[in-house]
Amino acid sequence: MSSPAANAAASRKATTLAFTLIELLVVIAIIAILAALLLPALSAAKDRAARIYCLNNLRQINLAMRLYADDNADTFPIHDDWPTYGGQRGNDPKYIASSVWPTNRPLNVYAQNLQVFHCPRDKGDALNNMSDPVWVAYGNSYLVPFALDSFRMKYVTAAKSLINISPPVKSSRFTRTDNKVIVGDWPIHGNRPTSDRRTQWHTRTRKRILNLSFADGHAVYFTFPENYSPADENIVPDPNYLWW
Numbered sequence: 001m002s003s004p005a006a007n008a009a010a011s012r013k014a015t016t017l018a019f020t021l022i023e024l025l026v027v028i029a030i031i032a033i034l035a036a037l038l039l040p041a042l043s044a045a046k047d048r049a050a051r052i053y054c055l056n057n058l059r060q061i062n063l064a065m066r067l068y069a070d071d072n073a074d075t076f077p078i079h080d081d082w083p084t085y086g087g088q089r090g091n092d093p094k095y096i097a098s099s100v101w102p103t104n105r106p107l108n109v110y111a112q113n114l115q116v117f118h119c120p121r122d123k124g125d126a127l128n129n130m131s132d133p134v135w136v137a138y139g140n141s142y143l144v145p146f147a148l149d150s151f152r153m154k155y156v157t158a159a160k161s162l163i164n165i166s167p168p169v170k171s172s173r174f175t176r177t178d179n180k181v182i183v184g185d186w187p188i189h190g191n192r193p194t195s196d197r198r199t200q201w202h203t204r205t206r207k208r209i210l211n212l213s214f215a216d217g218h219a220v221y222f223t224f225p226e227n228y229s230p231a232d233e234n235i236v237p238d239p240n241y242l243w244w
Contacts, residue, residue, distance in 0.1 A: 050120045051202045051211065051221060057116045058213035061142060061183050064110035075168040077106040078158045085157050087117035087140030094128060097138040117142060119201065125186060126196035134186045143186045151189045153181050154237040154244055176239040177215035184212040191230040
């Protein structure tokens with residue numbers, strides 16, 4: 001049997017080791033403050049990692065384009081519609097995405113890991129009110145200048161239905177390569193509103209900042225001018241502009 005002195009000593013020890021309610025609340029408050037300070041940094045790091053992953057995808061697609069051109073008399077791919085140069089079969093009929101299987105998407109021979117056509121920050125397409133990721137709907141998160149010149153971009157890939165109007169482009173015809181757009185995130189055209197989250201793949205601002213890859217092989221996180229808009233659709237590409 002314990003003595004009264006021993007019981008008193010044990011009680012004092014338990015009282016010394018226990019947290020008071022105020023101490024516990026202080027610890028919880030400190031943890032909450034640290035979390036509030038760290039979470040934005042962690043979120044920014046995650047966003048930056050996704051952006052870098054996406055840039056690497058664009059570099060690989062750009063390389064696949066050049067490999068295709070090397071094997072096809074210096075010309076870029078001919079395909080059916082905007083997304084069908086590469087990627088997976090989509091689930092939406094728009095741009096005949098659900099009708100074109102991976103085996104009929106010409107760049108897949110040179111980029112056999114189809115995930116290179118999938119941007120991890122793909123949020124859909126505001127222009128067509130597409131809330132599914134473009135990767136799911138069209139089978140491809142990335143847009144190439146296709147078929148006709150538009151939005152100050154000289155077309156790169158040709159349309160099967162427009163061969164007589166817009167013949168396949170030869171890479172050697174590019175007079176300047178450092179600013180010649182080859183491929184970019186799907187919302188790169190100025191007809192997607194910057195106020196829509198589906199245009200904000202890599203930023204939480206209302207600026208149009210998207211990934212692009214150019215004919216010289218480099219890829220950048222590119223900030224478009226604030227006045228870039230649907231009015232740019234019919235402006236003739238100019239190699240001396242910011243892009244063409």
